Amino acid sequence: MSELGQPEDPTIERGITEGPGGVSTLTRQDFMSDQEVRWCAGCGDYAILAAVQSVLPGLGIPREKFVFVSGIGCSSRFPYYMNTYGIHSIHGRAPAFATGIATARPDLNVWVVTGDGDGLSIGGNHLIHALRRNVNLKILLFNNQIYGLTKGQYSPTSERGKVTKSTPFGSLETPFNPVSLALAAEATFVARTYDVERKHLPEILRRAAAHRGSAFIEIYQNCNIFNDGAFVALTGKGRSGNRVYLEHGKPIVFGPDNSKGVRMKKDGALEVVNVADAGLDQIMVHDEHHESQSLAYALSRLSSGPTMPTPLGVFREVEKPVYGDGIERQLRMAAEQQGPGDLSKLLNSGDTWTVD
């Protein structure tokens, strides 16, 4: 029995181990598996894969400590391409599998890759519950506003009126705003970025990795086959004017020469103003760590879709107790208070009697 009253590993050590060649020398190549990457040419998933593979070596974590978990979808093929531990599970349930892993093994670094269908349609409930519990997971939601793998049906993030294979007369549903939903699910880290943002995406990934607890990142991802150009108003060349980069402690300005800014109206709603007209002191200063998440939420409502000025970056980052750590603590306390588990004592507990 270990200190936790937990049976020890039958054969191997569980502690931090050195990766191949030692942690410090890991390179991007070390995180590339030998499997052929099978997304369509031009798919945004490639850029995200590259960003993740470039960020992980710098985290100082041995490779064997990473686990990538996904559901089903184009995006969910991700784990196969990572030379780490990984599960390509079933549709929508990745956060639950990952919760099992992260709770069993708080020493692991568990990443969830999911799509807008996988994570918000069939899997919406597991997602919000994982966030609520603040399980130690980094959750990447590849939002391409379409079902890619099943060849082009609308998804819960598709815009109203969208014509797809299953909605030849246009969809009738209001899309989810994933950032709003994550905040309402009490997430402790919520961010947004997009696939081909060469500097921002890796930076956000690093921020998420540094957060202990659930980190949720919505990544706008272009599906050039079934929903090409969905984010072009935001991510396209010459469209930088719509990108509202959030930076902690800084006024929320954007557009050419940062000439536009976000102001809170008297009634609490946000509006976009010309900084010159309004004055810089009227512009909202971003506070990732604010006690109330109402502000982050208000920011999530600034645009109703990626066709208007849209905030990118970390909406919110706060510290809260982490689910797996809490369980670990309860195990330790129980072992301290009751002594490590004694099977014979357990079986003989309660009223017993003896027959000779």
Place this chain on the structure above:
Amino acid sequence: MSELGQPEDPTIERGITEGPGGVSTLTRQDFMSDQEVRWCAGCGDYAILAAVQSVLPGLGIPREKFVFVSGIGCSSRFPYYMNTYGIHSIHGRAPAFATGIATARPDLNVWVVTGDGDGLSIGGNHLIHALRRNVNLKILLFNNQIYGLTKGQYSPTSERGKVTKSTPFGSLETPFNPVSLALAAEATFVARTYDVERKHLPEILRRAAAHRGSAFIEIYQNCNIFNDGAFVALTGKGRSGNRVYLEHGKPIVFGPDNSKGVRMKKDGALEVVNVADAGLDQIMVHDEHHESQSLAYALSRLSSGPTMPTPLGVFREVEKPVYGDGIERQLRMAAEQQGPGDLSKLLNSGDTWTVD
């Protein structure tokens, strides 16, 4: 074929029909079924049942047009006690059954009764999707912050640290705030009230009934067996000071002589102030219909649980296209444009050839 190209009912009329004795003469008794009510003595569910049965006769809708749909839980026994059409379905899925009913039959008046476990644990996803789609449903979530039917496990709304049968060392989870979640799910009507509020509860039920689209009501409900007194700080005698009643167009004041009020701080977060100190003009005026739901959301965050000043009433009410109506419109348009469905034409469509 009817005008919609929809096969007509084989035998009976579908239109509005007169209830027993005619709509106008319906009484509370007409809505009481012959089944013995089987909740524990003292359960808050009784009061809610009585309120619903008292409100329905006044709506001017024939009894046979009502359908009550529930999942599983103490609260979900509700339909059995209503002398209307009803389904006691399976755990967590009531919003989906109800979506099928309301979409098939926009002429019906469909109510969903669910619990905090039924609606937010196993059924969380169906709930948020029904809200997002704005299906024409009145959804009553009986929140007793416990699993009643299965005899006392914590629920997704139980407070952190709660000791229950399944958490002998205290729960480790942050509870959902159902109002926040409903707003983030793009709900068009969101309200909160409690079981023994004799005037408010019926009023909110009437408001919900009048709303076309999804209406979500969180009802604090006392489970006197497994979680007695969970809401006593709010609903108890002498505790009216914690009840923050929201009224459209009115400043948000509460407490003895309305001496307290809700103010928006410069950074957009809400705070409770003494009206006398702050001045009435500083107090937030409630706007149910505001274009942005950020304000309603901020209100939902005012208290982190029913132990502090907690808003009651309608947080938000806006009009948006209703899912079933949209489908109905598409059917009508298709029939107008393509003519009513002709089976022979359909079977003979595409490339055909004839063999003599």
Place this chain on the structure above:
Amino acid sequence: MSAQIAPPGTGQERKELDRVVIRFAGDSGDGMQMTGDRFTSVSAFLGNDLSTLPDFPAEIRAPAGTLAGVSAFQIHFSDHDILTPGDQPGVLVAMNPAALKANLKDLLPGGLLIVNEDAFDKRNLEKVGYTTNPLDGGSLEGFQVTRIHMTKMTIAAVKDSTLNKKEAERSKNMLALGVICWMYGRPLEPTIAWLEKKFSKKPEIANATIAALKAGHAFGETAELAAYSVKPATLAPGTYRRITGNQAIAFGLIAASVQSKVPLLLGSYPITPASDILHELSRYKNFGVRTIQAEDEIAAISMAIGASFSGHLGVTTTSGPGLDLKSEALGLAVSLELPLLVIDIQRGGPSTGLPTKTEQSDLLHAMYGRHGESPLPIVASYSPPSCFWAAIEGARLALKYMTPVIILSDGYLANGAEPWRIPAVEKLPEIPVRFASQPNVGEDFWPYLRDETTLARPWAIPGTPGLEHRIGGLEKADGSGNISYDPDNHNLMTLLRQAKIKAIEEDIDPLEWDGDDDARVLVLGWGSTYGAIGAACRRLRLRGLKVARAHLKHLNPFPKNTGELLSRFDEVIIPEMNMGQLSKLIRAEFLIDVISINQVKGLPFRAGDLEAEIEEHL
């Protein structure tokens, strides 16, 4: 069958009985489960063999005094080993008219009926449709009726306390217990000690309950009620405790974790009658047991699989509706070939069905309830204590063969209690587990390179350098585990998955049978019918009829000798609490025209009914 009913003795000279079946029945609020439990405890303490059947209303507390609200607890105790909680009680304690009405039909003719006559007021009688008081008039003539003013006597007994009348009245169940203890010669001390402990923080209540208990006992003596005794049973030497099936499963899981040195993670969503396993396991944190109350059953099994992937023994517990929901993830576990225990406490179906009642109707679902070809082992417990064995055996198979295993129990086993001879920890089976620690193909690690004997794949867990690998639900190439769409590989993998499970027949106990060597007829059972079949066969044989019986503990694969054993008999009779699910499997596998005895009533078979039905075929 030995007689339960006999002329009583007096307090001094008690009439000896070899077995008694008592049913305590009252309103849900009357504390009948606790009463029964205490009587059971003291009977165990006296060394009787025993078996119990709690029977409580479905789910919700019904209004007081109604038929729907009746809660009952039946105990069978004896001086010899017994197998069931008894078909029909010889003694019925009825705390109110509803309890009388609901239970009287089961009382043996001539049986003892003990009623709380205070509860037979107009209101209570009306609630259950009695127009006249059945205590008056001749309707109870066939029974030995004892009317007791239980409520009044209780209030009198606790009059010195500060409790108000309503609170005081609550102790009337202890008064009834006191009466019964006197009648059957049970000491009060163990119950008093228990009450003192339970209510140590509420001394008023402790005192009141104890006073009521003593008052009941004194009343029995004073009123010279019938007096009996039942000698201790001659059980095998050892230390005993009572155990319910659910508790035994929890203990078995912990034992499996200790024996395998693999920590346990339970992912579960509450559901009757499985929830108690979750409750029980959440208490043993000092054994390193992690429990997660998941958001639903799908999440629960997914969490368990995630835990298994990372080196824990993943377990999930549920009942029928939850098993449905786990189907898809269970299929994934078959494909991933990870150890996993899925424990199904069967209840009455279909759908929500009869949630607090027992049934055996999930067997075919366990066998086939997944799309695609996805075989897995099935183990079934057959008595409350055997649930301990089933958990360990399931874990052994799961860990050795890298496979999900379904363990079937049912509502009757889950809540019923029997004496359990506590095994010595040293005698528990070893469950050796080795995690992979080295590449197995040159520098590479192939997660689907199988062990030649068991066909199990290696278990390489995160944190192990050099063994990084990805697995998923798409078909995998034999060996490397990479995604493969190759037709022949799919065929091969399908055969391998099947062969792995089939080969387990070599590694499990053969099917045993007992009975007459020259019996023509074999009664074959599985699961909780064990006791009833055993008792029925015993009675038949006591009557000189020839019959044999065997009980399957492994439902997939069947023990290797099953076909051969069955073929030795002219007839095979299979009693099941379903429409013939094991029968279907046996027919398909062995082409034997078995005779099915089916009962789907939410209740265990009565040994007497089975005896009669089996006899027809002898």
Place this chain on the structure above:
Amino acid sequence: MSAQIAPPGTGQERKELDRVVIRFAGDSGDGMQMTGDRFTSVSAFLGNDLSTLPDFPAEIRAPAGTLAGVSAFQIHFSDHDILTPGDQPGVLVAMNPAALKANLKDLLPGGLLIVNEDAFDKRNLEKVGYTTNPLDGGSLEGFQVTRIHMTKMTIAAVKDSTLNKKEAERSKNMLALGVICWMYGRPLEPTIAWLEKKFSKKPEIANATIAALKAGHAFGETAELAAYSVKPATLAPGTYRRITGNQAIAFGLIAASVQSKVPLLLGSYPITPASDILHELSRYKNFGVRTIQAEDEIAAISMAIGASFSGHLGVTTTSGPGLDLKSEALGLAVSLELPLLVIDIQRGGPSTGLPTKTEQSDLLHAMYGRHGESPLPIVASYSPPSCFWAAIEGARLALKYMTPVIILSDGYLANGAEPWRIPAVEKLPEIPVRFASQPNVGEDFWPYLRDETTLARPWAIPGTPGLEHRIGGLEKADGSGNISYDPDNHNLMTLLRQAKIKAIEEDIDPLEWDGDDDARVLVLGWGSTYGAIGAACRRLRLRGLKVARAHLKHLNPFPKNTGELLSRFDEVIIPEMNMGQLSKLIRAEFLIDVISINQVKGLPFRAGDLEAEIEEHL
């Protein structure tokens, strides 16, 4: 078996063949499915009988030029009625090295191999591991190889357009089609008309594709490629169209709605290979068809049940993993006794398995994949057109008996196409439905008062005054439908639910058989093996061997004469694309020691393989 391969004729004097199997193979981006589809269309137009087998990669577009990215389409066309898409192609069109490598093993010895030699460059060869160009050297000696510069010729053909090179090149599939059309004497006009319509908004592309098509045809003529003809088949008189299984299901559902006058509501969640039914049905809004893309499969079936409760025909479509998820709600539908269609397009399992491949491995899951005793009828389609029948028959049973029905199809039927003789609407079966409109017990309405003949309960829908009622998943009292925990009632309801389904055997077509009167052996099939079994038996009988065959279209209950029919034969052989699921059912039901032929490769049986396997038992 008639020969596919023969010395060619010339353009003027084409060599006549009675049947040809062509496989078009190329990269996923090469448009092979469209090419095959067009060739099929023109062959249908010429009056050939035909059968097709699309075979595309699982799920994701693999990188261009790789083996994983190969997409193929096989068509079998003939001058007589045929039953399968053909075992092995006599003609292989390979658009790149990957297509060649993946498909060459299937080409008949001596078969025609037509390759796009432009694609055989170093990069493409390397991608699939060819170290030398297989077009050079002797490796293709056993075949008749025709090398064509398809890419270059296409670019040349469309050089006048404004398309850039890459865009222009895309039309090379039409060039290939032109070549094949010339070789098999197919007119270009239908294809030209189709292209004009399809690209009416992109005239540049319309022109380019047509130019390429013509260029291919011209090349065939100029280069004097082999020339054949295949005469029209003598099909029964009538109007024909091609139809895939999924399309036929959609049409069948609409027909059932029209015939029953009950509107249709589909709740569905996309999944391969079922999604196309959702796509298809969403288009027919003018038939009053409501379609909801639900958030998951559980919601999808729940919505369908909700619709059924309110007077619609609720339908849900899915494949294996989705069927798992529907188990719990399906059990509720059994308990609610509402009409409901669950359509399962089976694919390779377990788990995610082989999502684009075919399999028959959900039969036992359909039978038993719910907790509790929850029987329901199962209907299986057996050819693409028969899916129309299956949908109507399923709806008929669901509506008449107030029961959920599972309809089984599979990936092969879903995507494969065959000519379909369009039925006259007047000849379609009537499906009479009556909603309840009156109380049925005095003033009261009892939702579980059954029809004496069908045992169906009445269907009373919201909006009907006086028939308000509540139903749910708890056990219901026989008749009144109120919640009942009564043991005997539960037994009775279990028996009634079973009896209702069993009695359907009286209301379905008896099992038919064909073949030799004095055959010793019966080949029994179900589902999509119909064509392959039929072809195998036909070949055996042409060779003078005696064999009979029968095909089950109802899997639960079996047609009433099944046992009697099977018992007429010495041997029953059951070929299945699973490990023997129908075999298990037949063995259990009729105690017959059937012989199983199993193949789990994600592909339909080849008639030739079956022929050989069956022959072993003749």
